[in-house]
Amino acid sequence: MQKAITILFLTISTTFFAQKHNLEDGFIAKGYDVVAYFNNSANEGKREFSTTYNSVKFKFISKKNLALFKSNPEKFMPQYGGFCAYALGKRGKLIDIDPESFEIRDGKLYLFYNSWFNDTFEKWKEGNPNKLRKKADENWTKMRKK
DSSP states (O other), X not given: OHHHHHHHHHHHHHHHHHHHOOEETTEEGGGBOTTGGGGTOOOBOEEEEEEEETTXXXXXXXXXXXXXXXXXXHHHOBGGGGSBXXXXXXXXXXXXXXXXXXXXXXXXXXXXOEETTEEHHHHHHHSOHHHHHHHHHHHHHHHHHO
């Protein structure tokens, strides 16, 4: 019985946590370097340059980027837990991302889904990014309170 309760607790905890951050192999942004995005570059980080912040793991391409992140982690955090900004703004859905589809807007990192014929970054740009961002902010706030 104790084992069943423990498994249930872990399942619920994992599901709850997964809803707050989009993680792959435990890393946000599919292991891409969140500091490199601010240099307009999408690069997969290396395990030897990794850290954890607020229970979320990050990888970086260099010791320098790791140090930059540690000096101001909130500056480099992907918006909406690393989920697709367009999907959250347009439909209120938590959708996976393509780590090479991103935008830095007003000093913040936004990630997007891109596969086959569904490039949400293009839809974001063609739509009204400020309106979509405002709606995504509202949806994210509601989801985090649940």
